[in-house]
Amino acid sequence: MDDKIIPLGSFVPYFYSPDNxxxxxxxxxxxxxxxxxxxxxxxETVLKQFRDLLLELQNI
Incomplete structure (x- = not known):
């Protein structure tokens, strides 16, 4: 899997909350x-951390 940069807004467009x-x-x-x-x-980005966790779970 290659590391592509995907805009965060593509995944969570409704939860922008900088003060919270x-x-x-x-x-x-x-x-x-x-x-x-x-x-x-x-x-690391949060998305990379999630991806790594999901890949780790596939190996269990």
Whole structure:
């Protein structure tokens, strides 16, 4: 899999919230609360981290 840069807005166009570090979303009958933390010194994007986690799960 190659590392292509995909604009974040392609995936989450409805959750831009620069002053807030969490948001909630209802899917079906379940409400999910998502809390975020960003490391300004980080070297990986969140999408790359998710991709790596998913690939790791495929190997289990």
């Amino acid at each position: 570090d969490s948001f909630s979303m209802q899917i079906g009958g379940t409400v999910y609360e998502v809390t975020t933390h960003f490391d300004t010194e980080g070297r």
